[in-house]
Amino acid sequence: MPRASDFVNDASDNGAMTANACGPWTTTDPRGEANYEAALRRYPGQAIVDLAAMRDNMRHLVDVVGGPRSSTAVMGVVKADAYGHGLIPSALAALAGGATWLGTAQSHEALALRKAGIGPDRCHVLTWVYNGARAPFDELIEHDIDISLGSMDGIEAVAAAARSLGRPARVHIKVDTGFGRNGFTEQAFDAALARLVPLAKEGVLHIVGQWSHLAVADAPNVPAFVTSTDRQIDHFQDFTRRMERAGIAPEIRHLANTAATLTRPQIHFELTRPGIALYGYEADRAMGEPADFALTPAMTLQAQLATVKDVEAGHGISYGRTYLTDEPTSTAIVPLGYADGIHRSASGFDEVGARHTDKEGGPVRVMTRQGPRVLHVSGRVCMDQFILDLHGHAADMGVAEGDTVELFGPGRGERYGEPTADDWAKTAETISYEIFTCLRNRIPRLYRHAAEVLPASDLAKLDPATLL
Numbered sequence: 001m002p003r004a005s006d007f008v009n010d011a012s013d014n015g016a017m018t019a020n021a022c023g024p025w026t027t028t029d030p031r032g033e034a035n036y037e038a039a040l041r042r043y044p045g046q047a048i049v050d051l052a053a054m055r056d057n058m059r060h061l062v063d064v065v066g067g068p069r070s071s072t073a074v075m076g077v078v079k080a081d082a083y084g085h086g087l088i089p090s091a092l093a094a095l096a097g098g099a100t101w102l103g104t105a106q107s108h109e110a111l112a113l114r115k116a117g118i119g120p121d122r123c124h125v126l127t128w129v130y131n132g133a134r135a136p137f138d139e140l141i142e143h144d145i146d147i148s149l150g151s152m153d154g155i156e157a158v159a160a161a162a163r164s165l166g167r168p169a170r171v172h173i174k175v176d177t178g179f180g181r182n183g184f185t186e187q188a189f190d191a192a193l194a195r196l197v198p199l200a201k202e203g204v205l206h207i208v209g210q211w212s213h214l215a216v217a218d219a220p221n222v223p224a225f226v227t228s229t230d231r232q233i234d235h236f237q238d239f240t241r242r243m244e245r246a247g248i249a250p251e252i253r254h255l256a257n258t259a260a261t262l263t264r265p266q267i268h269f270e271l272t273r274p275g276i277a278l279y280g281y282e283a284d285r286a287m288g289e290p291a292d293f294a295l296t297p298a299m300t301l302q303a304q305l306a307t308v309k310d311v312e313a314g315h316g317i318s319y320g321r322t323y324l325t326d327e328p329t330s331t332a333i334v335p336l337g338y339a340d341g342i343h344r345s346a347s348g349f350d351e352v353g354a355r356h357t358d359k360e361g362g363p364v365r366v367m368t369r370q371g372p373r374v375l376h377v378s379g380r381v382c383m384d385q386f387i388l389d390l391h392g393h394a395a396d397m398g399v400a401e402g403d404t405v406e407l408f409g410p411g412r413g414e415r416y417g418e419p420t421a422d423d424w425a426k427t428a429e430t431i432s433y434e435i436f437t438c439l440r441n442r443i444p445r446l447y448r449h450a451a452e453v454l455p456a457s458d459l460a461k462l463d464p465a466t467l468l
């Protein structure tokens with residue numbers, strides 16, 4: 001076992017350590033430190049993903065539904081490149097934590113899981129978004145991937161693919177209980193049953209599941225929303241009864257996303273489908289903090305400062321002069337911008353700037369000689385960079401080019417001065433989901449604790465250059 005070592009970003013040759021608001025990152029992989037240095041050379045921002053946090057979040061979710069022996073299984077939802085965390089590493093961490101299902105929206109990601117060697121002996125995989133006229137249903141069936149069916153065209157296309165392969169398709173019937181997105185409505189369901197029943201009898205379709213999605217489960221404190229979720233649950237059960245009466249009772253029912261997994265034990269059924277909780281966040285900041293739900297954010301987004309300089313009072317910062325310095329100060333450039341997925345709506349304005357409004361920009365943890373400080377995006381977020389007003393002199397603060405700053409981290413809390421993706425979501429008027437999924441892949445992803453979390457055969461599925 002290689003010796004664990006802590007390391008920080010020490011980019012300078014003259015021996016003067018640069019300040020660091022993140023980590024220190026521990027590595028057990030002998031190449032970890034070299035991988036880290038290589039990532040910093042390649043790009044001035046990195047997403048550090050903690051696979052142990054992800055495994056532990058999944059373990060917790062499995063406990064929430066009654067533990068590994070309960071009759072409820074857990075699906076790790078890894079759509080959209082695992083909410084930007086990296087599809088394969090995240091999927092493997094979810095399995096290490098006890099997930100027995102993986103879910104992706106798009107079919108190419110479901111296929112990527114199988115092609116990475118995550119076989120049907122390890123877990124079921126469900127996929128649910130496709131263009132029924134062109135989807136690779138044959139490939140999905142051949143790779144033992146479960147397919148959602150929520151339209152008549154989908155039924156015909158999947159049945160045709162299964163017939164020509166001579167192999168039944170495993171399908172989950174999607175019903176629209178009030179979300180208004182995919183699935184058969186109550187009115188359309190008789191027609192659907194009329195097609196499904198003979199195809200099931202013929203053995204072309206194996207009807208595995210019945211499922212639906214909730215619209216407002218993330219607002220357990222809003223009575224009107226609780227009522228509408230209750231109504232969705234009633235509808236869901238009506239659909240089950242109709243399937244039973246038609247002779248195609250679902251083996252597995254699933255309805256609960258993260259919010260319902262955490263707050264609605266009565267609808268865990270045989271499977272729950274948490275996504276955002278795997279990555280360490282509750283579904284909506286109105287529900288509370290990740291720690292309230294025993295979750296740990298898995299991703300830290302950090303960057304190394306570019307130009308740090310002194311400017312006069314009244315200096316316009318960035319496009320549109322929406323922010324003017326109110327006193328002599330220093331500014332620092334964070335070399336990530338909207339082309340990296342930093343939302344332009346997280347820009348910061350001040351009263352004297354051209355917008356004449358005070359709006360706090362996205363928060364950044366900066367290490368100063370006086371301790372950590374949370375500073376905010378000042379002025380417009382640009383394509384590849386944004387600017388921080390340090391509200392002080394860089395030389396006094398000990399802030400310099402090359403320092404590592406943290407945009408969001410594992411949620412050590414406000415007292416620690418650590419922003420979260422929820423904080424960015426608030427200033428950008430969005431949700432943490434979008435903060436993560438917008439992060440472009442030009443930002444290197446680096447994985448912590450991979451060797452500790454994953455068996456050797458899984459570790460071998462990861463790019464060794466991404467391991468810390």
Ligand SMILES: *Cc1c(COP(=O)(O)O)cnc(C)c1O
Nearest residue numbers: 077213257258273274275276283
């Ligand atoms: C994304 C998604 C989920 C997971 O939702 P979270 O709020 O991230 O838990 C579950 N089911 C479906 C159909 C989804 O699209």
